[in-house]
Amino acid sequence: MAAERGLKMTPQRRAIIRFLESTNAHPTPDEVFAAVNVDFPMTSRATVYNTIAWLKEAGMLRELFTPDGVRLDPNFGEHHHFVCRVCNRIEDVGFDLVPNLGICALPNQNSIEEFEITIRGVCANCRAQLSIT
Amino acid sequence: MAAERGLKMTPQRRAIIRFLESTNAHPTPDEVFAAVNVDFPMTSRATVYNTIAWLKEAGMLRELFTPDGVRLDPNFGEHHHFVCRVCNRIEDVGFDLVPNLGICALPNQNSIEEFEITIRGVCANCRAQLSIT
DNA sequence: TTGATTGCAAACGGTTTGCATGGGA
DNA sequence: TCCCATGCAAACCGTTTGCAATCAA
DSSP, X not given: OTTTTTOOOOHHHHHHHHHHHHOOSOOOHHHHHHHHHHHSOOOOHHHHHHHHHHHHHTTSOEEEEEXXXXXXXXXOSOEEEXXXXXXXXXXXXXXXXXXXXXXXXXXXXXXXXXXXXXXXXXXXXXXXXXXXX | OTTTTTOOOOHHHHHHHHHHHHOOSOOOHHHHHHHHHHHSOOOOHHHHHHHHHHHHHTTSOEEEEETTEEEEEOOOSOEEXXXXXXXXXXXXXXXXXXXXXXXXXXXXXXXXXXXXXXXXXXXXXXXXXXXXX
């Protein structure tokens, strides 16, 4: 497993990683806390935050900053995001679905290293709901 | 002025709007609080937050969610952002500089209404600093 | 064994809220 | 005049910190 880089493993960390690997959603730290405590009771919030920081440092986790606070993004591969304006759910969007931006240079000589696209709209689920109503 | 939509104007609101119109940076609410209190002392934090909410509702202000918390984006026109990974400064990037994404449809029937691009890299200033060192 | 990790509870900082006062329309 | 906006201070809530006990290596 990717975390085995000579770093100390604990049952709590294992449980947190297991949960993050199992989801394709974008949980809040508190949702991680709640989920992990279902099958591994007695994991403190502090440990959840510690582990998040540790995983971020190891490059195994990204954070998304949203109007409702931080959300975790355990998806390894490069990807963008779709945000539904109805249910606020975040979906990953494959990097390849978006044509590579033609930007090679900005007018002010800023160097471009990477870019991230957030697409907003209404997800398929919510569209279905809306058309029924 | 754009805020005159039959909404009540107060000296505090005027001062806050004046400051926001004068900057092309992306201040935090607290920076607005500090700046406004220079020329208009006795504007409370609550009023700053109230006014921000009011301006957001009126569509005159966007919020950006960053690792260092909320930043305000008073720029009216559609635009994207460049974030310098060295100084963390945010620069606006003209909408027209980025070729319109060729995305017409996502594979899952999500409807696309808008998109926002965050470009990361090193800004011209910081590049200059770095090459000196 | 030993230093890193843990749980707990307190501290922290940005934001929101409740309420009495004040001021714009 | 009549609400709406204001200032103040307390409440709130997600996150961080300090510390003693525990545990992985």
